[in-house]
Amino acid sequence: MGASPEPGAFEALHLLPLGPLPPPRVARLAERLSRHLRLPCHLATDVRGVPLARLPERDQIDADAVLAALEREAAGKGLVVGVTPLDMAIPIFTFVFGRARQGGKAALVSLARLDPGFYGLPPDPEILMQRAVTEILHELGHVASLRHCSEAACLMRFAGSVERVDARGAAFCAACAARLPAWLAAGPPAV
Amino acid sequence: MKILIVDDEPIVRESLKGWFEQDGHAVDVAESAREGLRLCGQGRYDIALVDVKMPGMDGLEMQSRLAATDPDLTIILMTAYASVESAVQAMKAGAYDYIIKPFDPDDLSLLIRRAGEHRSLRAENLRLKKSLEVVSAPPPLLGSSPVMKRVLDLVGTVATNDATVLITGESGTGKELVARAIHAGSARRYSPLVVVNCGALSEGILESELFGHEAGAFTGARARHKGKFEAAEGGTVFLDEIGEVSPHVQVELLRVLEEKVVTRLGSNTPVSVDFRVIAATHRNLEECVRSGAFREDLFWRLNVLTIEIPPLRERPEDIPLLAEHFLSRFTSAMSRRPMTFAPGALEALRRYPWPGNVRELQNAIERAVVLSDGPVVELGVLPVHVAGAPDHASPGSLAEAEKAHVRAVLETNGWNITRAARVLDVDRVTLYNKIRRYELKRPANGG
Secondary structure, three states: OOOOOOOOOOOOEEEEEOOOOOHHHHHHHHHHHHOOOOOOEEEOOOOOOOOOOEOOOOOOEEHHHHHHHHHHHOOOOOEEEEEEOOOEEEOOEOOOOEEEOOOOOEEEEEOHHHOHHHHOOOOOHHHHHHHHHHHHHHHHHHHOOOOOOOOOOEOOOOOOOHHHHHHOOOEOOHHHHOOOOOOOOOOOOOO | OEEEEEOOOHHHHHHHHHHHHHOOOEEEEEOOHHHHHHHHHHOOOOEEEEEOOOOOOOHHHHHHHHHHHOOOOEEEEEEOOOOHHHHHHHHHOOOOEEEEOOEOHHHHHHHHHHHHHHHHHHHHHHHHHHHHHHHHOOOOOOOOOHHHHHHHHHHHHHHOOOOOEEEEOOOOOOHHHHHHHHHHOOOOOOOOEEEEEHHHOOHHHHHHHHHEEOOOOOOOOOOOEEOHHHHOOOOEEEEEOHHHOOHHHHHHHHHHHHHOEEEOEOOOOEEEOOOEEEEEEOOOHHHHHHHOOOOHHHHHHHOOEEEEOOOHHHOHHHHHHHHHHHHHHHHHHOOOOOOEEOHHHHHHHHHOOOOOHHHHHHHHHHHHHHHOOOOEEOHHHOOHHHHOOOOOOOOOOHHHHHHHHHHHHHHHOOOOHHHHHHHHOOOHHHHHHHHHHOOOOOOOOOO
């Protein structure tokens, strides 16, 4: 575990598309994210060479391996959030929505299972965008050293299904909010 | 919660450790069953997640060893190689659950939460059972006389049996105490003991109390009401004063005892109920059967095991023991210093015939503790009829003896006519006549 970043330790958030993501969608996501952070959000332009390692015998990328590569490649570049349209998992779980190390400097979020289309529902870009923003904020909460929260309405509540992602709140509870660094403690609820 | 993860794969150990730590749990990891057992020996865990397939000792063997040494530990087995046989084996050996890798994150989260709740409920259940044992423990049945020792032996024997018990004995001999002792010693002790005083309720109310009623079954039945048999589900129903039950209710009772189903008043749907019946009476039920006041078939249904409690006058050697017991109980309840009996007081207690039996003795001792200033119960604080009781062999007319006895019973029962009449085994009118004939007067202060 790394140490918690000091408030204001990050100067910007760099959003890095990993895999086939339309650039306008990433740009829109950066814009939406910036409403909830006291940080400018940019498309990462100078982070290269993050391999999309796959889990053996599973059609999913290895979230922990990709997160480790992301942290390695983005070292010294501030806060980096990888976003992928690919399904993602770790060896012990059938899937994960996102991964981040507590006190780390990078986060990784998969849009695959946040997309209504994954469940055979009509595509809904707005729902996908809302879910992506809340999931990224949840992972940034871990970057800010927060653990999972038992408050039903808190963004830091663990969600193991897309229904639970939707059901949990769009904002941090008072206890979690009190522990947020300045760069994350800004903006209205995520939806 | 404190969680132990036992898996030979580092990725599983570290991933789960990180996952659970994010949820605020304290986590230790072990790479083998042997290491896991060592950690369990050193500290207490709430939950252990154990991989089934590991080199050396496998998860199933570890589970059985843990179950033997730490039965409170909740064990969840994990495997990537699911088979019905290993799942069955795990569950039979007492695993809380069995999960297959990789896990659905929601399932794992839910499983851990449920395991925690299950653990809390089990701990609460144990706490409640322990407190129930304290609360439900009946006052001790006391007696050193041979006749009472036989009763105590019989209570121990019938407690372990599930048959119906009939307790007979004069009023005040402690029939309910015996019923409570039987229930407390039985396998039904964690379920309710429901007491019904059949003699205190009118026929209609008794029927409704015993069998329950549906809303609207009769005037005033606004809501559904479960009867005493249903309330005693899994436990014991104590039917006190069974000899007072009307012929109509006797028929209904017989049906319930034979079929173990009750039908609430106003309903046609029988409800199966699991209960044991203990009945008691101060009457001679066989005589009641002969006179036609009590159904013979119900008598035989109740009279499976019979315990006859002897009156106190037939076991005077128990009086000092009981008197000391009550003295200790009342001094403690009234926050008084320990007290003793003056020799004269103890002799008077032993000499008095105690027509109200143990209940009368208990009341006399309570009164004596209240009236005593010092640490010794003197003869003077005992009820007059007890302190001045003539020797049993003293001469006197029958009327004098009856007058003294009626007065004694009235005083013992605080001049409650109903209770005194029951002790004397006469009806209230007869008792009023005797009070008039002997010009007995209720004391102004009730003392």
